[in-house]
Amino acid sequence: KMDPAEFRRRGKEMVDIISDYLENIEQRPVFPDVEPGYLRALVPQEAPEEPESFDEIVRDIERVIMPGVTHWHSPYFFAYFPTASSFPAMLADMLSGAIGCIGFSWAASPACTELETVMLDWLGKMLKLPEEFLAGTAGQGGGVIQGTASEATLIALLAARTRTVKKIQAENPGTDEEDILPKLVAYASDQAHSSVERAGLIGGVKMKMIPSDDKFAARGEALRQTIEADKAAGLIPFYFCATLGTTPSCAFDRISELGPICNSENIWMHIDAAYAGSAFICPEFRHLLNGVEFADSFNFNPHKWLLVNFDCSAMWVKKRADIVGAFKMDPLYLKHDHQESGLVTDYRHWQIPLGRRFRSLKMWFVFRMYGLKGLQQYIRKHVSLAKEFESLVRSDQRFEISAEVVLGLVCFRLKGSNALNEKLLKRINDTRKIHLVPCHLSGSFVLRFAVCARTTESKHIQFAWKHIAEIASQLLQEPRQ
């Protein structure tokens, strides 16, 4: 068994292993060449009876693990949206692992809870969130780290459900919850992430998708019409999840139109800005967040684009009482002396899981070691790389841009059939030199090019475009099938 002295040695070896991995990641094919089930054949069928050495395990990293890794931090990775990685965040995670506290209540580790509240205030100020969302020392709002945006969407929906049920019961004493739930209806844009629809399924409520406009944005008028029809049919609208930076095309729902409608209808507006939210720390992108003042809750993922390693999804609410009230339970083994003091936050009431890691350390290290200016530079670099790729696409008559390029995502396609573009994408990914994923926009099969890695530079963009254009040329020269 490993003692502290051996850990000192092995820990330093591991620092070198991961430094080597990240320094040389460009040399690896970005997408693995393995078939499903490849790994089972490479390892024993059972755990060993006797201990093995660390050296044996290190050897197996290259033999067993690396052949099957999709290298999300390769500068040739342009798929999905980015997931963040930075050295300060990794250092903080090492410390978090060693402290190893479970911060479900203030008393379970005060520093874990308090640093989180303060870091969410720091970040809220970077975004220039309305004061109401900040905790400060006397605020009614505040922030929390969720694992993922999906959980934030769900928590907000559950809080809205409880708030609405309580309101109806207050207005109509004696009404049963089970008579209310079947009438509740939630909304989101038809471009919203699949996890929004899933939140409705989990919460056991109806969820309707609002048709988006020709820029893939949800608009006030469409929402208003749906609400009117639903109310006329006896339903109770209670929740709207707006998206800033949709997954297919990075479109922005018009929250300045949608928000006032939600406010006047007592509908909880949650904003999911999972990817785009990080950009709002730059003054030139902050206008995209205008309308947040109408929201009840707001969420984005520093673990996507703000250099804080997964998991770190930042969520703010205007009224902590709403979210805590959704399902507060206090068994004796979780009670503590300071519980009722008002200054104290027990984050277990804000989330689905009970346990939670000391994740705010990652934010603290990253915000301090980059500084606001360094983080802004990072966002700007990615946006300019996306614009560079957009120009390359626009300079080639065979291609078209499929949606406005606002941040780091470029949606594009060959002018022509969906089948042609499906073939193009398959060939691109089969070469394993770069990696992209597709989306559907208005019935068209579209390629998504997202600037992802921290180390992506102009040369990688130029390489990627040259590679795509060459494959397109080959494809277009082939006889039609």
Place this chain on the structure above:
Amino acid sequence: KMDPAEFRRRGKEMVDIISDYLENIEQRPVFPDVEPGYLRALVPQEAPEEPESFDEIVRDIERVIMPGVTHWHSPYFFAYFPTASSFPAMLADMLSGAIGCIGFSWAASPACTELETVMLDWLGKMLKLPEEFLAGTAGQGGGVIQGTASEATLIALLAARTRTVKKIQAENPGTDEEDILPKLVAYASDQAHSSVERAGLIGGVKMKMIPSDDKFAARGEALRQTIEADKAAGLIPFYFCATLGTTPSCAFDRISELGPICNSENIWMHIDAAYAGSAFICPEFRHLLNGVEFADSFNFNPHKWLLVNFDCSAMWVKKRADIVGAFKMDPLYLKHDHQESGLVTDYRHWQIPLGRRFRSLKMWFVFRMYGLKGLQQYIRKHVSLAKEFESLVRSDQRFEISAEVVLGLVCFRLKGSNALNEKLLKRINDTRKIHLVPCHLSGSFVLRFAVCARTTESKHIQFAWKHIAEIASQLLQEPRQ
């Protein structure tokens, strides 16, 4: 901004910082002496504009963080249940952070998914789980890493809800889901964790607590009576969450009695063995798991007692189709070539969040570097330390043991009033030399003594008992108030 060369240096400094912390943790008071709000005064109100140096941050670890940390890995920490910490797990987490893949689908990083499936098979075999729970190459079951036991409880409840609704709809075509949901009823022991009741709230279904027997165990007869009454009232029983090792007293629901009832009534039986599950790798404790063959799903937390750092909650199901079917959604940006091949697992369908870290690396490192024998030794050591503490309590006539000591938890109290025991606990915790939390058992206020830290030895148990006995002596000598 930190470059790879600086990370090599700073990473090694961090290895020394965390080694120093863990080697000297005994010297720190186990529970912090801070008031709510202490941290905000120690840090700036906003993030810095310009980058700060790593040295500044390191200085602040002792100044800002450590004064507010509850030291869960101090050998004087006996509160809640343990949270795991081991050097191999920390090394694996470093690697996981560097790879930084998001394993929501097989294609998003095949190694991340495949190692997880194989590690859950390894662990299932260590527990001697019935074959049906293993994935193998052709099984219908299999395992997944959830973040916490709370999430496993919820996922199982949602899967049960969907299975039941589908079954009723198949038998009664045209039945609306919203007519079924209000009739569904779930069950758990009155000793079950608060997260079980919460899962019912989230899922929008009734949850009833089955009265436990004089050993704090749920019994078949009590469940049967409740089911009969509920069916007679027109309700539809659909889910029972059994607990092996309850949070208050580490009691064991009688799953051999409860399971056959659930099976014959088409009730999904989920087993939550969050803490106790790790012990089942020892042949002498495996009988506590007898009856698991009746369960639809089983869960425990290697991150509690099996030396795998948080988060790592292991969950198995007999039928993967049940859990995937609960809310499978496949937007185009998440589809991939191998999706329909059967050999492939897309774990996003098994969990609440979409994103997921490469957590199985921690299991792989720990299982290999301890070996099954090393893990068994670790469990046995903790159980024997608990028995040692039990003997000390029994040797003092002023005290009584409040529940059978089966594993690493001892429930005890001074013979006398609840007020007396509340005062005893408060004094113990106020000294900050050891840390415990209480529970209620049959109306009595009881102190819980859980063997927690990896480094707890007999001398710490002896110290803790001497300390408790002394405080009791002082307390009992004071004039009654």
